[in-house]
Amino acid sequence: MMVFRKSMIVAxxxxxxxxxxxxxxxxxxxVAAIGPIMILAIVxxxxxxxxxxxxxxxxxxxSPIISPMLGMVSIIPASLIAANALVGEREQNTLEPLLCxxxxxxxxxxxxxxxxFIPSMALLLGSLLATEIGTILILAxxxxxxxxxxxxxxxxxxxxxxxxxxxxMNSIMILISGRVSRVYEAYQTSGATVMVFILPMLLPMxxxxxxxxxxxxxxxxxxxxxxxxxxxLFTVTWVLAFSRFNRDRMVSLV
Amino acid sequence: MKLxxxxxxxxxxxxxxxxxxxxxxxxxxxxxxxGLLGPNGAGKSTTTRLLSTLLRPTEGxxxxxxxxxxxxxxxxxxxxxxxxxxSNHTVYPTLTAYENLEYIARLYDVSEAEIPERIEELxxxxxxxxxxxxKAGELSTGNRQRLALCRAILHRPKVxxxxxPTSALDPIAAKxxxxxxxSLSQQYKQTFFINSHNLPEVQRVCDRIAIIDKxxxxxxxxxxxxxxxxxxxxxxxxxxxxxxxxxSSIAQSMNFVEGVKPEVDSILVxxxxxxxxxxxxxxxxxxxxxxxxxxxxxxxxxxDLYLEVVKGGAE
Numbered sequence: 001m002m003v004f005r006k007s008m009i010v011a012x013x014x015x016x017x018x019x020x021x022x023x024x025x026x027x028x029x030x031v032a033a034i035g036p037i038m039i040l041a042i043v044x045x046x047x048x049x050x051x052x053x054x055x056x057x058x059x060x061x062x063s064p065i066i067s068p069m070l071g072m073v074s075i076i077p078a079s080l081i082a083a084n085a086l087v088g089e090r091e092q093n094t095l096e097p098l099l100c101x102x103x104x105x106x107x108x109x110x111x112x113x114x115x116x117f118i119p120s121m122a123l124l125l126g127s128l129l130a131t132e133i134g135t136i137l138i139l140a141x142x143x144x145x146x147x148x149x150x151x152x153x154x155x156x157x158x159x160x161x162x163x164x165x166x167x168x169m170n171s172i173m174i175l176i177s178g179r180v181s182r183v184y185e186a187y188q189t190s191g192a193t194v195m196v197f198i199l200p201m202l203l204p205m206x207x208x209x210x211x212x213x214x215x216x217x218x219x220x221x222x223x224x225x226x227x228x229x230x231x232x233l234f235t236v237t238w239v240l241a242f243s244r245f246n247r248d249r250m251v252s253l254v
Numbered sequence: 255m256k257l258x259x260x261x262x263x264x265x266x267x268x269x270x271x272x273x274x275x276x277x278x279x280x281x282x283x284x285x286x287x288x289g290l291l292g293p294n295g296a297g298k299s300t301t302t303r304l305l306s307t308l309l310r311p312t313e314g315x316x317x318x319x320x321x322x323x324x325x326x327x328x329x330x331x332x333x334x335x336x337x338x339x340x341s342n343h344t345v346y347p348t349l350t351a352y353e354n355l356e357y358i359a360r361l362y363d364v365s366e367a368e369i370p371e372r373i374e375e376l377x378x379x380x381x382x383x384x385x386x387x388x389k390a391g392e393l394s395t396g397n398r399q400r401l402a403l404c405r406a407i408l409h410r411p412k413v414x415x416x417x418x419p420t421s422a423l424d425p426i427a428a429k430x431x432x433x434x435x436x437s438l439s440q441q442y443k444q445t446f447f448i449n450s451h452n453l454p455e456v457q458r459v460c461d462r463i464a465i466i467d468k469x470x471x472x473x474x475x476x477x478x479x480x481x482x483x484x485x486x487x488x489x490x491x492x493x494x495x496x497x498x499x500x501x502s503s504i505a506q507s508m509n510f511v512e513g514v515k516p517e518v519d520s521i522l523v524x525x526x527x528x529x530x531x532x533x534x535x536x537x538x539x540x541x542x543x544x545x546x547x548x549x550x551x552x553x554x555x556x557x558d559l560y561l562e563v564v565k566g567g568a569e
Contacts, residue, residue, distance in 0.1 A: 006360075006361060009357070009360045009361060010361075013346075013349070013353075013357045016349070016353075017346060017348045017349060020348045020349075021348065092343075092346070092347065093338075093340070093343040093344045094344055094345070094346055096303075096308060096336075096338045096344060097336065097338060097344050097358070097402075097405065099308055100306050100307075100308065100331060100334070100336040100338075101331060101358065101361040101362060102328050102329075102331045102332040102361065102362060102363070103331075103361060104328055247307075247308060247309075247310075248308075248309050248310045251303060251308045251309055252269060252309065
């Protein structure tokens with residue numbers, strides 16, 4: 001609990017600092033809004049152009065394909081915040097005083113991971129809620145029966161594999177952030193790294209058959225496979241981040 | 255006998271082929287204000303970073319207040335306060351002065367009840383209380399440095415590692431910092447490890463010094479003892495009204511005068527056996543019409559000692 005208490009002090013202060021910068025605050029919301037806007041646009045298009053009864057059926061079939069979009073979009077701000085975590089402190093010369101405090105490596109790493117995990121999860125949950133409410137409203141206005149987008153399978157995937165993937169992404173980005181000397185280097189690396197974590201979220205597309213129909217059995221299989229990949233990625237990156245964390249190297253970097 | 259608060263043995267740090275600190279041996283008694291002097295790149299900041307556990311030594315170790323920097327780094331960080339190099343840039347610019355201190359106080363486990371009281375006391379002492387709600391990035395360079403100093407002493411550490419503590423301060427603020435160091439040393443018996451280029455400041459504040467160059471300690475000891483022992487030159491300042499060149503040539507013509515340095519309104523004369531010869535020199539000058547305003551023994555400064563040791567080391 002002590003580890004977590006100090007880590008939360010770091011995370012809270014980092015968040016406070018980030019949210020004091022207007023373009024960061026609204027930039028994060030804008031990025032996170034891309035997912036719900038895209039999904040609701042698809043829902044709206046289908047709802048207002050399809051005959052009664054057909055819209056819900058079409059959307060139900062499309063849900064496994066469009067739901068992962070929310071997860072993918074929330075990984076992007078997570079990677080950007082995490083990339084800035086340690087190298088950002090170095091660039092503003094606050095890294096040394098922070099490393100001089102009695103924070104252990106573990107407390108500092110968990111704190112930095114949490115400072116990017118908390119807003120990313122808030123954005124993921126916020127975009128999920130906005131998408132669900134938006135879908136219900138659009139379908140109600142268009143006079144269709146109510147369904148959920150993402151559906152139960154999609155929600156299960158986003159609430160299990162999503163947080164694991166965000167944590168894995170954050171761990172590896174924080175490790176990179178401690179090993180580069182400039183913020184732009186960390187951002188460039190995050191661009192490439194984010195692809196590794198986005199790709200598994202596309203696995204539910206496996207459930208799409210050649211005829212364009214969805215195989216319900218494949219949905220479960222794809223979801224389990226995605227979660228497994230997320231667990232493996234999370235474990236590997238977490239172990240890597242802890243074992244490779246090196247104060248001496250961070251301070252010695254010019 | 256005072257206990258050692260900082261004991262450094264064989265401390266060495268390599269950065270690739272560069273040897274920043276080379277088998278350093280130092281011991282600093284508790285309650286001492288210790289000054290580490292040396293030219294740029296001598297290894298002063300690396301030594302501070304090693305003592306604050308920011309860097310890991312290549313060889314050797316150090317014990318700070320009974321805790322080894324290699325074996326108990328977290329404990330060492332708990333009992334030390336650090337003012338890093340260019341500390342005016344090391345505060346969080348988007349946080350207010352108060353929030354900067356509040357954050358660090360929490361990381362040092364200062365109790366929630368004590369935090370406001372300590373912050374107010376320090377900010378008032380540093381004359382920053384009126385600026386407590388201003389973002390640190392909006393403060394002047396000197397005020398940011400004062401804030402960084404508040405941060406270093408907020409948790410009342412046993413050992414303070416200060417890297418150029420007054421480098422960005424105006425003379426009044428620098429004086430206040432010196433007063434603070436002396437007062438903390440007397441009140442809480444804290445040990446100070448100060449890196450500085452400011453030799454008069456070190457001379458005023460530090461009771462022990464070491465001179466470092468190319469990572470090696472060239473000289474260490476009590477400030478007063480080193481000054482008198484190593485600089486026992488019999489140098490006199492003769493302030494005159496009249497022709498400096500003429501006075502210099504008269505002094506140089508005396509066989510007991512070892513050296514003459516003319517200055518704007520005086521000459522600095524090194525005299526052999528001054529008890530016997532001072533009056534002869536004075537008479538010679540007076541008889542040639544030179545009016546003497548002052549004839550006083552020149553006190554050796556730390557700057558002289560520093561130049562002598564570093565130059566000697568280089569040679």
